[in-house]
Amino acid sequence: MAIKQSSLVIGRQPLIEALQTGKPIDKILLHKNASGDVIQQIRLLAREKQVPIQQVPQEKLNGLTRANHQGVVAFTALVQYMDLQQVIDHVVSNGELALFLMLDGVTDVRNIGAIARSALCCGAQAIIIPDKGVGALNEEAMKSSAGALEHIHICRVNSLLKAVDTLHLNGIQVFTSEMRADKNVFELDMTSPCCVIMGDEGRGVQAHLAKAADAFFRIPMKGNFDSLNVSVAAGIVLYEAMKQRL
Incomplete structure (x- = not known):
């Protein structure tokens, strides 16, 4: 089944904003080599909101979107x-x-x-x-x-x-x-x-x-x-x- 772009949160800052505002997130895909303060913030917010993180290779993220994902793609949840x-x-x-x-x-x-x-x-x-x-x-x-x-x-x-x-x-x-x-x-x-x-x-x-x-x-x-x-x-x-x- 093709994934609608609207069901994805693409990029680091958009994901942080989504997590901080309480937008329901089903799962976060994180590039396996991603690092830095922003990535650490994403991890902390995900733990706080009990959102699972899966570490994946670059090819997996590239297959989901052509946009500049910065090593981060998340699936929005259909339920709260x-x-x-x-x-x-x-x-x-x-x-x-x-x-x-x-x-x-x-x-x-x-x-x-x-x-x-x-x-x-x-x-x-x-x-x-x-x-x-x-x-x-x-x-x-x-x-x-x-x-x-x-x-x-x-x-x-x-x-x-x-x-x-x-x-x-x-x-x-x-x-x-x-x-x-x-x-x-x-x-x-x-x-x-x-x-x-x-x-x-x-x-x-x-x-x-x-x-x-x-x-x-x-x-x-x-x-x-x-x-x-x-x-x-x-x-x-x-x-x-x-x-x-x-």
């Missing part, structure tokens, strides 16, 4: 990323029970879009994603979500494990999907504040992340074919949570 604690505070202040999703290694943007659609329909307030190792929330993701990504809080964090700690500190239980779990999804008590971790279809939830969860569950299936698409699985879990809360 939110701070997890602020979202939790907002949900609590509204008198709502937290229902969050955490995505670990889900790279297919169409799946992410479909998950957002189900999440919004079932009353979930937020989706938590890592700043690396997840599909970009681009035009295709937006289209797959039927606009849901614009109406649900998206929290991008630099550590899913730290995000689990934040959830626990706020009294939010964390459940993890696991095919070999003893408990079925409908046996979970989802009437309390909770967050569900959904992992990549092939790898599943990372072991260190699963270890931090409060409970494991599986989605029972009939027959020997035991592989559900992650967006379908997320929809089943979210519907169960909504059913219990109605």
Whole structure:
């Protein structure tokens, strides 16, 4: 898919201004040999705004734009990323029970879009994603979500494990999907504040992340074919949570 120039921030000073004014940035591509005070300022601002930086060769940047990029090209985000604690505070202040999703290694943007659609329909307030190792929330993701990504809080964090700690500190239980779990999804008590971790279809939830969860569950299936698409699985879990809360 060709990248529209309007979706790029090109050059050092334009990127600094974009970061300082709070323009949502999805990712920064930095020439691997770039250095100097301005580059250091970009790094500091990116860390503050939790924007991931990827170091790339000159050819990668030249392939994105013919403009004078000065070793810096950034992708603008189509969604406004939110701070997890602020979202939790907002949900609590509204008198709502937290229902969050955490995505670990889900790279297919169409799946992410479909998950957002189900999440919004079932009353979930937020989706938590890592700043690396997840599909970009681009035009295709937006289209797959039927606009849901614009109406649900998206929290991008630099550590899913730290995000689990934040959830626990706020009294939010964390459940993890696991095919070999003893408990079925409908046996979970989802009437309390909770967050569900959904992992990549092939790898599943990372072991260190699963270890931090409060409970494991599986989605029972009939027959020997035991592989559900992650967006379908997320929809089943979210519907169960909504059913219990109605």
